[in-house]
Amino acid sequence: MNWLRACLIGLAVSLASPALAVQPDEILDDPALESRARDISAGLRCLVCRNESIDESNAELARDMRLLVRERLVEGDSDAEVLAFIVERYGEYVLLRPTTEGANMLLWIAAPVLFLIALLSAGLYLRQRANAPEPAKDGLSPEEEARLRELLKE
Amino acid sequence: MQSSLGYNEDMIVELGHFALILAFAVALAQSIIPLVGAHKGWRDWMVVANPMATVQFLLVGFSYAALTYAFLVSDFSVKLVVDNSHTLKPLIYKISGVWGNHEGSLLLWVLILALFGASAAWFGGNLPATLQARVLAVQSAITAAFMAFTIFTSNPFTRLAFPPFDGTDLNPLLQDPGLAFHPPFLYLGYVGLSMAFSFAIAALIEGRVDAAWGRWVRPWTLAAWVFLTIGIATGSWWAYYELGWGGFWFWDPVENASLMPWLFAAALLHSAIVVEKRETLKSWTILLAILGFGFSLMGTFIVRSGLLTSVHAFAMDPERGVFILMILAAFMGGALTLFAFRAPVLEAKGVFATVSRESALVINNVLLAVSSFVIFIGTMWPLIAEMLFDRVLSVGPPFFNTAFTPFMVALAMVLPIGAMMPWKRGNLGRVMQPLWGIAAFSVAMGAVTWALQTGSSPLVPVGLALGLWVVLGSAVDLWTRTGRGNIGHRAKRLTRLPRADWGKATAHIGLGMSIFAVAALVGWESEDIRVVQIGESFEKGGYTLTLTSVDRVQGPNYVSTMGTLEAHRDGRLITVLQPEKRFYPIAGMPTTEAAIDYKIHRDLYITLGDPQDNGGWAVRTYIKPFANWLWFGCFLMALGGIFSLTDRRFRVAAGAARKGPNAVPAE
Numbered sequence: 010m011n012w013l014r015a016c017l018i019g020l021a022v023s024l025a026s027p028a029l030a031v032q033p034d035e036i037l038d039d040p041a042l043e044s045r046a047r048d049i050s051a052g053l054r055c056l057v058c059r060n061e062s063i064d065e066s067n068a069e070l071a072r073d074m075r076l077l078v079r080e081r082l083v084e085g086d087s088d089a090e091v092l093a094f095i096v097e098r099y100g101e102y103v104l105l106r107p108t109t110e111g112a113n114m115l116l117w118i119a120a121p122v123l124f125l126i127a128l129l130s131a132g133l134y135l136r137q138r139a140n141a142p143e144p145a146k147d148g149l150s151p152e153e154e155a156r157l158r159e160l161l162k163e
Numbered sequence: 164m165q166s167s168l169g170y171n172e173d174m175i176v177e178l179g180h181f182a183l184i185l186a187f188a189v190a191l192a193q194s195i196i197p198l199v200g201a202h203k204g205w206r207d208w209m210v211v212a213n214p215m216a217t218v219q220f221l222l223v224g225f226s227y228a229a230l231t232y233a234f235l236v237s238d239f240s241v242k243l244v245v246d247n248s249h250t251l252k253p254l255i256y257k258i259s260g261v262w263g264n265h266e267g268s269l270l271l272w273v274l275i276l277a278l279f280g281a282s283a284a285w286f287g288g289n290l291p292a293t294l295q296a297r298v299l300a301v302q303s304a305i306t307a308a309f310m311a312f313t314i315f316t317s318n319p320f321t322r323l324a325f326p327p328f329d330g331t332d333l334n335p336l337l338q339d340p341g342l343a344f345h346p347p348f349l350y351l352g353y354v355g356l357s358m359a360f361s362f363a364i365a366a367l368i369e370g371r372v373d374a375a376w377g378r379w380v381r382p383w384t385l386a387a388w389v390f391l392t393i394g395i396a397t398g399s400w401w402a403y404y405e406l407g408w409g410g411f412w413f414w415d416p417v418e419n420a421s422l423m424p425w426l427f428a429a430a431l432l433h434s435a436i437v438v439e440k441r442e443t444l445k446s447w448t449i450l451l452a453i454l455g456f457g458f459s460l461m462g463t464f465i466v467r468s469g470l471l472t473s474v475h476a477f478a479m480d481p482e483r484g485v486f487i488l489m490i491l492a493a494f495m496g497g498a499l500t501l502f503a504f505r506a507p508v509l510e511a512k513g514v515f516a517t518v519s520r521e522s523a524l525v526i527n528n529v530l531l532a533v534s535s536f537v538i539f540i541g542t543m544w545p546l547i548a549e550m551l552f553d554r555v556l557s558v559g560p561p562f563f564n565t566a567f568t569p570f571m572v573a574l575a576m577v578l579p580i581g582a583m584m585p586w587k588r589g590n591l592g593r594v595m596q597p598l599w600g601i602a603a604f605s606v607a608m609g610a611v612t613w614a615l616q617t618g619s620s621p622l623v624p625v626g627l628a629l630g631l632w633v634v635l636g637s638a639v640d641l642w643t644r645t646g647r648g649n650i651g652h653r654a655k656r657l658t659r660l661p662r663a664d665w666g667k668a669t670a671h672i673g674l675g676m677s678i679f680a681v682a683a684l685v686g687w688e689s690e691d692i693r694v695v696q697i698g699e700s701f702e703k704g705g706y707t708l709t710l711t712s713v714d715r716v717q718g719p720n721y722v723s724t725m726g727t728l729e730a731h732r733d734g735r736l737i738t739v740l741q742p743e744k745r746f747y748p749i750a751g752m753p754t755t756e757a758a759i760d761y762k763i764h765r766d767l768y769i770t771l772g773d774p775q776d777n778g779g780w781a782v783r784t785y786i787k788p789f790a791n792w793l794w795f796g797c798f799l800m801a802l803g804g805i806f807s808l809t810d811r812r813f814r815v816a817a818g819a820a821r822k823g824p825n826a827v828p829a830e
Contacts, residue, residue: 116540120536124533139515
């Protein structure tokens with residue numbers, strides 16, 4: 010009926026339905042494998058939720074994906090192989106950590122590049138300020154000095 | 164219904180509606196007349212802005228009160244009340260329900276805009292007449308734009324021809340004290356930045372930025388930043404205890420929308436000091452003021468349009484999204500164009516060496532601005548990638564953690580050094596002299612922690628070292644300010660230091676504590692998920708937890724499944740925890756209420772899950788180390804801002820306003 014309401018309800022359902030994300034019956038017996046499963050799940054997006062990883066989500070689909078991740082791990086896949094398998098099935102959208110492939114390179118280097126530019130321009134500015142001539146004692150610029158004289162004449 | 168007093172109570176909503184339209188007319192006039200007056204030098208046209216700002220605020224205040232009244236008496240002929248309220252809803256949430264929705268929250272935005280405008284009229288008596296007139300005009304133009312948005316696309320006073328018997332209730336997630344009072348603080352922060360913006364535009368029109376301007380704009384920025392800090396912290400705290408797994412930051416677009424202006428406000432309130440004390444960095448400070456409010460508007464745009472939730476949500480209601488985009492484009496486009504033309508006029512005065520407080524604050528600004536940009540590009544990237552490269556992708560917490568953290572680490576590393584650097588010309592060796600000791604101590608403590616902890620993650624050791632460095636560095640800075648002499652004299656002088664010094668130290672200490680707490684919370688949290696039978700006990704983090712019962716409890720407008728767990732340590736009862744699963748039948752929505760035992764060194768955090776086939780209950784237990792330090796750190800940051808805000812130089816300025824000729828009515 011009204012988009013905001015729809016959003017809020019979507020948010021509510023995705024964020025706050027009964028709390029347990031990972032169910033007790035999903036947990037693998039091998040703690041090392043389980044810990045890898047948790048790490049992988051935290052980096053995969055739940056497809057039907059607003060902004061949640063499958064590790065946090067209570068959605069049925071997220072549970073299926075969690076089980077899938079564990080299934081692959083038990084079968085001996087490496088972390089990278091599990092991710093590749095999931096991406097092939099569900100697409101790039103599931104990755105919460107975007108790849109560095111193609112245009113995504115821009116995303117990753119944008120901030121460091123901007124930081125270098127900012128540092129460089131700040132450095133130039135600071136050098137210029139260090140070498141700038143001292144203003145007159147009263148802190149007025151030449152134009153203001155001229156205007157002050159003019160005003161005093163009136 | 165006709166009352167005995169002879170007026171019609173049902174009319175109150177219409178009067179509120181009418182007052183808003185009248186306020187819109189006043190706002191339009193106020194955004195033009197004082198500008199013309201300031202340009203032509205007509206005093207009458209300038210000073211009229213003052214009473215107009217007051218009238219505008221009173222009208223919007225009445226309008227807001229009328230809407231609140233409709234919620235309080237549950238007037239179900241008003242569509243907004245039907246959609247967001249219910250007769251059974253507790254009183255406090257009837258009040259907070261006014262802003263717990265799009266239309267009402269916009270009216271609150273407008274109310275706060277008008278409040279800030281009126282404050283500039285009330286307390287701005289010491290401003291030059293032309294500057295004050297221009298500030299009030301720009302502020303009023305922003306208010307008018309948002310009033311138009313409210314009246315034409317999101318009217319909260321819309322009536323229903325056939326009122327239903329009862330309402331559909333407020334989203335139960337919003338029926339929580341933490342979330343109920345989080346939006347007004349955020350709005351006070353967002354809108355507070357509009358004052359900095361108005362001052363920046365007024366200064367650009369005047370073509371003059373001096374030390375006095377820096378002093379005037381700083382309190383507004385400081386206030387906005389304090390409100391944003393409180394707003395963000397309460398929101399984060401709410402997520403922590405309400406969402407059921409103790410996450411406190413999700414890098415959600417809506418959260419990012421509040422963090423970006425917070426970082427800009429932090430940069431601005433530091434650079435405004437440089438303008439005030441040294442009359443340099445003027446055009447940069449003006450640009451920050453413009454961008455800071457720009458990011459506030461963008462935050463509103465992101466939240467209101469639903470653009471980032473999904474591109475399709477935007478298309479569902481393009482009218483509102485386009486309207487806000489137009490406001491954003493008009494104000495940012497206009498401001499930046501004005502900036503491009505006028506910035507060269509703003510000549511820097513102060514000369515300073517490369518090693519100086521000025522330079523340190525430039526580095527502070529670079530780090531804060533770039534870290535804000537990281538959030539910006541990460542938040543917008545899915546949209547850019549879809550539009551330009553036809554790739555549907557996500558940018559989530561792993562990106563933000565990787566890309567944002569280095570800048571915060573760098574900021575924490577330079578903070579204590581920059582904070583002690585003298586103005587104009589400094590000597591790095593001399594500044595570091597009192598700091599070497601604490602630097603060594605912090606690194607040593609980090610190393611010890613690394614050696615003692617299980618696991619090899621450097622997160623907590625580094626967080627601890629940085630946090631200690633910032634906290635102790637701030638304390639050393641404060642102590643150094645007391646000069647020389649014996650300890651007694653210095654301690655006495657400590658109490659007489661300007662409040663700005665105390666504010667600076669307090670806020671920086673708060674930041675240091677928060678850095679440590681985030682590291683500890685992320686790095687040392689431990690979790691336990693299991694099925695527990697009633698009467699069964701289990702061990703977690705040195706506690707013996709026993710599920711004694713699970714009961715059904717009836718709340719005012721919900722039913723709850725409440726578990727009771729006893730926590731014992733060494734045979735002694737520590738606490739009884741009662742996690743709940745609630746269901747709100749009217750809204751048809753479940754919520755989780757975690758049970759938390761707060762202690763200074765950890766939180767014991769328990770949530771109740773679903774009943775299992777074998778009769779047991781799923782129970783999730785967390786040990787959250789040093790969680791309280793995060794909220795306390797945020798509180799200290801806000802408190803530091805408040806100390807600074809009450810510094811003598813601002814109070815003197817306000818006092819001068821009261822004695823000033825402008826504040827006393829001439830006739």
